[in-house]
Amino acid sequence: MRNSRRFDVFVRPVLSKILLVAILMLATLVLGTMIGFAIGGGNPLRVFLPSTWGHMLDFVQ
Numbered sequence: 001m002r003n004s005r006r007f008d009v010f011v012r013p014v015l016s017k018i019l020l021v022a023i024l025m026l027a028t029l030v031l032g033t034m035i036g037f038a039i040g041g042g043n044p045l046r047v048f049l050p051s052t053w054g055h056m057l058d059f060v061q
Helices: 002-039 044-048 050-060
Strands: none
Touching (some): 044 050
16 A cells, blocks of 8 residues: 555656656657648648658658
8 A cells, every 4th residue: 555655646747747748749749740841842741651751761861
């Protein structure tokens, strides 16, 4: 019982903050790539196609 209380008081808030930051970072990454792709003149949803990423990797190499 004592370890369960310690988890609820100390660990759970830290884990929830880490999860929140990870979700916000992922959302920012997705929105940033969509906005960047749209500024380049493309359809923002095409950024999720594998062919788009293959083209980007070919361009970088």
